[in-house]
Amino acid sequence: MARPLELSASVALGQFIPGHSLLHRMDPRAKLTVFTLWVVLSVVAWTIAQQAVLFIIFLFLLALGRLPFRFAFSTLRPALPALIVVVLLQLLFLGDSTGLASPVLLHVGFISIRLATVQLVIVSLLRVLSLMVLISTLTLTTSASDLTRGLEGVLRPLRPLRVPVSEIALVCTIALRFTPVFAQEAEQLMKAQAARGADFGEARPWQIIRRTKSVLPVIVPLFLLALGRAENLALAMEARGYVPGARRTSFKTLAWGMRDTGACIVGLLLFFAVLLIRDAQPASAAIAFLF
Amino acid sequence: MVDQAGTPLIALRQVKATYPLPDGTEARALDEVDLTVRSGQWVAIVGANGSGKSTLVKLICGLLLPEAGTVLVSGASTDVLANLPRIRQTIGMVWQEPDDQIVASVVEEEVAFGLEIRQMEPALMQTRVTEALQEAGLIDERMRLPHQLSGGQRQRLVIASALAPDPECLVFDEAMSMIDEAGREAMLLWLKRLHRAGKAIVTVTHDMREVTLADRVVVLDSGCVVADGKPSEILAYGEKLRAWGLQLPFPSAVSIAVQARSHTFQAPTATVQETLSAFDEAVRKRASSTHDLSRANSSRAPLAVLPRIPHGDRASLVTPDAAPVVVQLRHANYVHQAQTPFAHQALFDVSLQVSRGERVAIVGHTGSGKSTLMQLLSGLLVARPGEVSIAGLDPALRADRGDVRKKVGLLFQNPERQLFERFVGEDIAFGPLRQGLTVEQARERVRVAMDAVQLPFALKDRPIHALSGGQKRRVGIAGVLALESELLVLDEPTAGLDPESSEHMLRFLQEYQQAHGVTVILVTHRLEEAARFADRIVVMKAGHLIEDGRTADVLTPERILSWGFPVPDFVALGVGMRERGVDVSCVPPNVSVMADAIAGFLQVQEGGHEDGATTGTVS
Incomplete structure (x- = not known):
């Protein structure tokens, strides 16, 4: 059965699911702080055990936000082919370059797979999954407007350093506002070009050149449309009296509660706790056994 | 406050403006224009595409400075930078495309944006935002995201945002052209209310139906004011309006x-x-x-x-029983974003059959499901559940899909925005080449298609960006005609065209249909267009097919009202x-x-x- 050309269905960014869970009610500044902390943690964590614990914590967050698991993971689908290619390349060609003296598991021709390579691949795979779940959780429980207000709040201390904090926030707002608009536009363009015989749904995932070529009829007009919209928006904003850099009051004020302080403390504690986890030996043993 | 008889709200004196052309020269946009708008007055500025209307609007709100002459808003010149905040406070702007004006990602914050700029106290802001949303009838949508609103609602949101800072004057630049008929009617009522409440209103339009409400009408033709007077005086110009690219109501x-x-x-x-x-x-x-x-x-x-049974030329119409069926839908349903939390059903149990040589119009408001129906009819979407057969093929089968695309020519809205090649000929040839034709055959198709849309074949080597807007649209249409499909599905082919060009477009499509004997399905939100073009009208409402009959039979006031349309003149x-x-x-x-x-x-x-x-x- 043909998959319909529905781009808006696979754009998770800005797809906020309203709700009243703990995660929904948290102050966006607290959310952003904790999430940033964990993103850093996920990037620096180097052992399988650490990544596994993090992944489980993040899945728990998904449940805490009462989010549909299937939908959170459906955003993974477009990235899946690329992910598989990267994993295979790492597995096959990383070989001896890891510099770690670890036992060779498999040796065919010039390809040799070492234990350390397999561990590395598993860590990076878990890392990507974790980050995706984390980002989905954040965007699905936080409205775009809260997200940018949170960002503005978190960045506020940088204002004395002449960082244009409210402009950065406005840029983010506009980017989030136009994401669904461009998704709809791209969908429309894809359909229009498909109707003229362009092949979007037809190319198989591995036909990379064919796939790249097939998006040209969409990218070119989309780019022109975006430029036109940017120009119109700038005019409209100017006509409304917007002056870059000028002071503005804020319609919505954020309220920091006990719950947010608590969340930050828990987030920080987990951060250090995960850092302290040492690699469990059984994991390496299990991998060695598999081969 | 400004003295009623004294300083006018907006005054243009001997204004000249030019704009640069792609080849480096300049073209005249406005020439010695004088215009006065007084407090509380409703002035309609009309003119065909390219008459200088948009330039005039930009001059009024200080986004553009005149080459010669002065523009005064409440006595303050727009070329003094220090006057701009006051001018922005006096004039609220509403532009054509709502999507290009909405900055914030939540409805209520969009209304607040203009107030934040003016550094209003948060408490006062709350009341103002609530008032403006109530006025616009959007109070229940205040927490929604702009892209979840309908086109009409979005335009109301833009007006609410312009209204919240309480300007003395509202300027509408083609603001009605993007919304459907029912939305338009409601919008005009709203403008009347604002006018009664003392707001000055400037509407810029090429639709003469909007001018009858104004106190004064100013007609622009290639950069000059050619007429200025009461609506009745302007209408009295009669046939002359046609020469200015306008159409009488x-x-x-x-x-x-x-x-x-x-x-x-x-x-x-x-x-x-x-x-x-x-x-x-x-x-x-x-x-x-x-x-x-x-x-x-x-x-x-x-x-x-x-x-009445239509007479004459319509009698030759092919009857559905005699001609072979081109498209058939049986109990078709469609759910957008199925299996996600955002799923919504766009079509409910629609059955429809179209025979060869028919001219069918699908009408409905935005969100009625007409564009989903259009995509099912052309095989882009697959009914779930339901049966669709296009020229005997099933678009749900991968094997048939390529052939379906050859049978159906689908023209989306604003085809000029979908052009992507560098040269005209290349773009038109894209479809034929994808069908597997040789370069020679494709070239012949391009020639025939360009001929059909009345573009000289020599234009094929012209870069697309060097064409005018109207030429680009014709290139877009030629790109679809070059597929030589037996079924043409056209989505709002006249959207954004001025009345004269729209009429040309419809007449041309009708002639093409008759000459080639193809089947044409026209999707439109204008009943007049449907009545001009089609033998048969299909009406969609909230995902249901609620009417399907011969144009002459179904266009009665009672039925039209039951579809949720205002009765056309x-x-x-x-x-x-x-x-x-x-x-x-x-x-x-x-x-x-x-x-x-x-x-x-x-x-x-x-x-x-x-x-x-x-x-x-x-x-």
């Missing part, structure tokens, strides 16, 4: 045409009601001049408002005339046919009596 055009045939008729009229009154008046005059009151039959029992006038005993059909809408019938009726009355009446009434 249907009732006005009929009244002028009747007057040309029968001099007693009072013209021009602005509305259907006025035209009917003018008719009654003409009948009464005849009656009193002939002393035969029994003939003054304006109160005669109305004929049954029965649809050509139907209201036709029905009003039939109730008065004039033998006229309102489908297809045709000014001269209706005028002939009305004048004929008046003359028959006259002919039966003393001939002196005719000569006596001419003044």
Whole structure:
């Protein structure tokens, strides 16, 4: 059965699911702080055990936000082919370059797979999954407007350093506002070009050149449309009296509660706790056994 | 406050403006324009595409400075930087495309954006935002995201945002062209209310139906003010408006045409009601001049408002039973974003059958499911559940899909925005080449298609960006015609065109259909367009197919109202005339046919009596 050309269905960014869970009610500044902390943690964590614990914590967050698991993971689908290619390349060609003296598991021709390579691949795979779940959780429980207000709040201390904090926030707002608009536009363009015989749904995932070529009829007009919209928006904003850099009051004020302080403390504690986890030996043993 | 008689709200004096052309030279946009708008006045600025309207709007709100002359807003010149905040406070702008004006990602924050800029206290802001949203009827949507609103709602949001800072004057630049008929009606009522509340209003438009509400109308033609006066004075220009690229509202055009045939008729009229009154008046005059009151039959029992069978050219129409079926839908449903939390059903159990050679119009408001239906009919989407068959093929099968694409030519809205190649010819040839034709064959297809849209074949080597907007649209259409498909599905092919170009476009499509015997499905939100073009009308409402019948049969006021459409002028006038005993059909809408019938009726009355009446009434 043909998959319909529905781009808006696979754009998770800005797809906020309203709700009243703990995660929904948290102050966006607290959310952003904790999430940033964990993103850093996920990037620096180097052992399988650490990544596994993090992944489980993040899945728990998904449940805490009462989010549909299937939908959170459906955003993974477009990235899946690329992910598989990267994993295979790492597995096959990383070989001896890891510099770690670890036992060779498999040796065919010039390809040799070492234990350390397999561990590395598993860590990076878990890392990507974790980050995706984390980002989905954040965007699905936080409205775009809260997200940018949170960002503005978190960045506020940088204002004395002449960082244009409210402009950065406005840029983010506009980017989030136009994401669904461009998704709809791209969908429309894809359909229009498909109707003229362009092949979007037809190319198989591995036909990379064919796939790249097939998006040209969409990218070119989309780019022109975006430029036109940017120009119109700038005019409209100017006509409304917007002056870059000028002071503005804020319609919505954020309220920091006990719950947010608590969340930050828990987030920080987990951060250090995960850092302290040492690699469990059984994991390496299990991998060695598999081969 | 500004003195009513003293300083005008907006004053343009001897304004000149130019704009740069791609080849480095400059073109004149405005030439020695004088214009005054006083507090509380409603001024309509009309002109065809390219008459300088948009430049004028940018000058008024200080986004552009004149080359010569001055622009004053409440006495403050727009070329002094320090005046700009005050000018922005005085004038609220509403542009054509709502999506290009909405900054914030939540409805209420969008309204607040203009207030945040003005550094309003948060408490006061809350009240202002609530008031503006209530005024716009969007109070229940305040927490929603802009892209979840309908087009009409989005435009109302833009107006609410312009209104919240309480400007003295609102300027609308083609702001009605993007919304459907029902939305337009509501919007005009809202403008009337604002006008009564004392706001000055400037509407810039090429739709003459909007000008009858204004206090004053200014006509622009290639950068010059060519007429300025009350709506009735402007309508009196009659045929001259056509030379300026404008089109008279249907009732006005009929009244002028009747007057040309029968001099007693009072013209021009602005509305259907006025035209009917003018008719009654003409009948009464005849009656009193002939002393035969029994003939003054304006109160005669109305004929049954029965649809008339169209005559003449329409009789040759292929009947659905005889011609082979091109598209068939059986109990088709469709859910957008199925299996996600954002799923919504766009079509409910739609069955439809279209035969070869038919001209079908699908009408409905935004969100009625007409564009989903269009995509099912052209095989882009697959009914779930339901059965679709296009020229005997099943688009749900991968094997059939390529062939389906060859059978159906689908033209999306704004085809000029979908061009992607560098040269005209390349873009038109894209479809034929994808069908596997040789370069020679594709070249021939390009030639035929360009010929069909009346573009010279030599233009094929021209870079696309060097074409005008209207030429680009024709290139887009040629790109679809070059597929030489037996079914053409056209989505709002006239959107954004001025009335004259729209009429050309429809006539051309009709001629193409007749010459090639193809099947055409036209998707539109304008009933007048449907009535002009199609033999058959299919109406969509909230995902359901609620009407499917011959154009001449279904266009009755009762049915139209039941679809949620306002009754268009050509139907209201036709029905009003039939109730008065004039033998006229309102489908297809045709000014001269209706005028002939009305004048004929008046003359028959006259002919039966003393001939002196005719000569006596001419003044």
